[in-house]
Amino acid sequence: MPGIIERYRDRLPFAPEDPVVSLEEGSTPLILAERLSEKAGVEVWLKIEGANPTGSFKDRGMTCAVSAAVREGAQAVICASTGNTAASAAAYAARAGLRGAVIVPEGKIATGKLAQALMHGARVVALRGNFDEALKLVRQLVERHPISLVNSVNDFRIEGQKTAAFEIVEALAGELDALCIPVGNAGNITSFWKGFQELGYAPRMCGFQAAGAAPLVHGKPVEHPETVASAIRIGNPARWEEAMNAMTSSGGAVRAVTDAEILTAYRFLASTEGVFCEPASAASVAGLLTHGAGEGVRRVVCVLTGHGLKDPQTALEHAGAVVPCDPELAAIERAVLE
Ligand code: F0G
Numbered sequence: 001m002p003g004i005i006e007r008y009r010d011r012l013p014f015a016p017e018d019p020v021v022s023l024e025e026g027s028t029p030l031i032l033a034e035r036l037s038e039k040a041g042v043e044v045w046l047k048i049e050g051a052n053p054t055g056s057f058k059d060r061g062m063t064c065a066v067s068a069a070v071r072e073g074a075q076a077v078i079c080a081s082t083g084n085t086a087a088s089a090a091a092y093a094a095r096a097g098l099r100g101a102v103i104v105p106e107g108k109i110a111t112g113k114l115a116q117a118l119m120h121g122a123r124v125v126a127l128r129g130n131f132d133e134a135l136k137l138v139r140q141l142v143e144r145h146p147i148s149l150v151n152s153v154n155d156f157r158i159e160g161q162k163t164a165a166f167e168i169v170e171a172l173a174g175e176l177d178a179l180c181i182p183v184g185n186a187g188n189i190t191s192f193w194k195g196f197q198e199l200g201y202a203p204r205m206c207g208f209q210a211a212g213a214a215p216l217v218h219g220k221p222v223e224h225p226e227t228v229a230s231a232i233r234i235g236n237p238a239r240w241e242e243a244m245n246a247m248t249s250s251g252g253a254v255r256a257v258t259d260a261e262i263l264t265a266y267r268f269l270a271s272t273e274g275v276f277c278e279p280a281s282a283a284s285v286a287g288l289l290t291h292g293a294g295e296g297v298r299r300v301v302c303v304l305t306g307h308g309l310k311d312p313q314t315a316l317e318h319a320g321a322v323v324p325c326d327p328e329l330a331a332i333e334r335a336v337l338e
Pocket of ligand 1: 080082182187232281306
């Protein structure tokens, strides 16, 4: 499949002669989750955004943001990130031949994401502060230097990410009642809502935040956000108003899920559906299981935003142990069968 700019050019701000920086992102699987459907009491489909080239939905937005940066003649791109935006920005910058810098909260990003950003050759800056502070600083930095900001405050990111909604509408012929999605900086829920609206659909938008990082739920910024779902460890989302508008005008809501609920959903998806997502992604399913998707909802899509391999440490801490074994038949029989 071609990347999303080529696939949806008529709905994106790119002309045929514009440069395109792509890794053939998008066209991700949408699968029916039978065990989860049974448990939730509604038909649940999973949109597997971890199947994008760098393992998260960010690639849809990044192909647009970096292509636009090249079109504008930028030499470098920068972002603040809890990890996935950094990995994606670093990859697309490498592909475009641009320099990339990523500012991440020190010690608070998952190992896989750090490895990606470093391997792609970005300048990785570990800020002694959180994501909200990092974003504030990069916004100031780009006012002083000719560097393109590729966080989701960049409208090209929203344009690209809305294509996930297009794919869902195409796959289900528009037949969905609700969308469950994790909310961090609130760019992705804004994007989905824009995508659905452009096609004339209005599924109920159910946003879920981690309980320790739930500013939209409390109606005020959280100064020291904390959660096992490091991707959504954000206390003051940039797209606050747009996200609230998406939820209120679709009859949806924003709710909190605890780390324990997130981890239960995370293990359930991996062990019964065969789908390994990262903890932040499991917030969408945890939210559905804890709060439901509302009255009269028959079919739900949960967005699984990032791949489980992004965060091997959390996985190993919450999975079963390996079984040691001597190199003998009797021992291996015991190890395998008992
Ligand atoms: N899920 C994952 C795996 C994420 O990485 C993010 C955000 C979200 C959900 C929330 O999306 O911010 O658009 O509401 N990650 C950003 C990053 C903040 O820097 O990688 P959002």
